[in-house]
Amino acid sequence: MGRGCQAAAVGLTGGTATKVSLTLDSIPTLPGIDSTLAFLKDGYLFASKRCARLGSDAFHTRLGGRPVTFMLGADASRTFWSGGRFDRHGSIPPTATHLLQDNGSSQTLDGEEHRHRKRMFLEMMEPPERDRLRAVFAAEWDDAAGRWQEQGEIVLHDELQSVLTRTAMLWAGLDLRENDAASRAFELGEMVENAGRFGPRNWMARTLRFRTEWWARGVIDGVREGSLDVPEGSAVHRLATQTNLDGTLLDRAVAGVELLNTVRPIVAISRFIVFAALCLNEVPRWRETFAAGDDSDLAHFVTEVRRHAPFFRVMGGRVRRAFEWRQHPFSIGQWVLLDLYGTNHDPRLWPEPYRFRPERFRDWPGDPYTLIPQGGGEYLHDHRCAGEPVTIELMREGVRALSRSIEYGVPPQDLRVSLRHFPAGPASGFRINRVRRSRATWTV
Ligand code: HEM
Known part of the structure; x- marks a missing residue:
């Protein structure tokens, strides 16, 4: 267990600054037949611990009996995302694929077909639409805050899932009835919550x-x-009028999947906003700064939350065409897992990586392969998350709202964050009480 952003002061337990030294010419193989149990037990820290121990940015092992190569760091990230060396077919278990991007989605496409589909996503979220989404979110938050005032206590994570479901649907063009909105909020939340599980909860x-x-x-x-x-x-x-590259209308099932790939991740931003709330709570000077209207570090704060928070753990790929990396051959079909969390906490890139320090981004050059909570590389040509700018925008709005538009108390609760469980989050879901709207400072 770690303590969210108190990591600013004490470091995440079990996640102390991992010393990853450079490069071996050959990629070592972990001892033992299979690492599945260790992968589940060590969770987000599985690969970085082993890389540190082996003094290597990569190692071979087996998961579920299948050979896999784990990679970590900026060089591995660049190799993974640039140059079209990997595709996503069969690179994450079907139990997760079905709950996340799914077959036929942009993520499963390559080359011109991928760019064609990706262009649609990027246009869908261009600045005017992004602003509209932010305004809908602000209005929905304000509406919900009125209800929170009447309730003794709320679980922020659950409330934000509902607020963001209504936001995503309204922005996308759908005004759902109350019951439908609640069903969709539950279903979309369960998809992310259970993507890393096997067995009955995943089946459900x-x-x-x-x-x-x-x-x-x-x-x-x-x-x-x-x-x-x-x-x-x-x-x-x-989405309903989108065509394939050959001009035919997108298959109705694929268009439906892409609709879910638009609304589900907007709802999942609730997880990042809860981490932001945790950080505001544990490092109160940030809440005071934003409450006073000083937003000069707001963008850095949000970026540091995205770097520091454990969200997606690894990204999988299969080698599409053979290549060499550090004189080591990668052959067609080879399964690779890039460690996102480990790269976001690589001490060569992020000094004192387990400290929450937004200031580190004040003079950050913006390398697209080092900060990779939502993928790396370019938006159009690579598989980098199409929703990253929207995520940043809604997180900024969420932090402003938590600091300025409401006042609230944080009762005693279990705020520990387990690094074993995917997706991670504070055990209590972050409960707040005595919510009061401070209308004077509310801006939309
Ligand atoms: C909640 C925060 C989010 C996280 C942590 C996240 C994470 C990611 C990651 C890691 C990838 C890379 C997949 C790969 O390399 O194969 C990705 C891709 C993608 N994301 Fe996100 N995402 C988030 C929010 C969003 C939002 C809000 C949207 C849309 C509104 C979105 C839409 C997409 C799409 C369409 C892709 C596929 C891009 C492609 O294949 O080219 N994501 N996301």
Whole structure:
């Protein structure tokens, strides 16, 4: 267990600054037949611990009996994301794929077909649409804050999931009835919550997902048939009218999957905002700074939360065409897992990586392969997250709202963050009480 942002003062337990030294010419193999149990036990720290021990940026082992190569660091990240060396086919278990990006999505495409689809996502979230999304979020937050005032205590994580579900749907062009909004919020939350699990909870989430897919296909059909009216240019309208490279309309199931790939991650931003709340709570001078209206470090604060917070642990790829990395051959089909969390805490890139220190970003040059909570490389040509700018925008709004638009208490609770469990978050979900709106400082 670690203590969220108290890491600023004490360092995450078990996650002390890992010393990763450079480069071996050959890639070592872990002793033992299979590392599945160790991977589950060590969670987010699995690869960085072993890289430190071996003095290498990569090692071979087996997971679930299959050979896999773990890689970590800026050089590995550059190799992973640039140059189209990897594809995503079969690189994460179907139990996770089905709950996240899924078959037919942008993530599974390569080359021109990928760029064509990715362009749609990037256009969908260009600055005017990003601003509109932020404004919808601000209004939904304000609305919810009115209800929170009436309640003794709320769980911020759960509330934010609802607020962001309504935000995502309204922005995308859909005004859901109260019941539908609650069902969708639950289903979308369960997808992320159970993507790293195996067994009954994963099966349950996947069964729920069939219901959400059915709903999403219905939305696409409705727009195409003219029975559902959505604003032209809205995300739903774009998805329903999107074509493949050959000009044919996107298959209704694929369009439905991409609708989920638009709304689900917006809802998942709730996890980052909860981490931001944890950091504001544990390092109060930041809350005071933002409350006083000084936003000069707001962008750095949000970036540091994204670097520091344990979200996606690894990204998987299969070698598409053979290449050499540090004189070591990678052959077609080889399975590689790039350690996102380990790279975001690599001491060569981030001095004192387990300290929460937004100031480190004041003079950060912005290398697209070192800060990789949402992937690396370029937006259009590589698989870097299309929603990263939107994530940053909504997190900034969330931090402003937590510092300026409401006052609240934080009752005693278990705020520890387990680095074993994916996706990680404070055990209590971050409970707050005595919520009061401070309207005077509210800006939309
Ligand atoms: C909650 C915070 C988010 C995290 C941690 C996250 C993480 C990631 C990661 C790690 C990738 C890289 C996948 C790869 O290399 O194969 C990715 C891709 C992607 N993300 Fe996000 N994401 C987030 C938010 C969003 C949002 C808000 C949207 C859309 C509104 C979005 C849409 C996408 C899409 C469409 C891709 C596929 C890009 C491609 O294949 O080219 N994500 N995301």
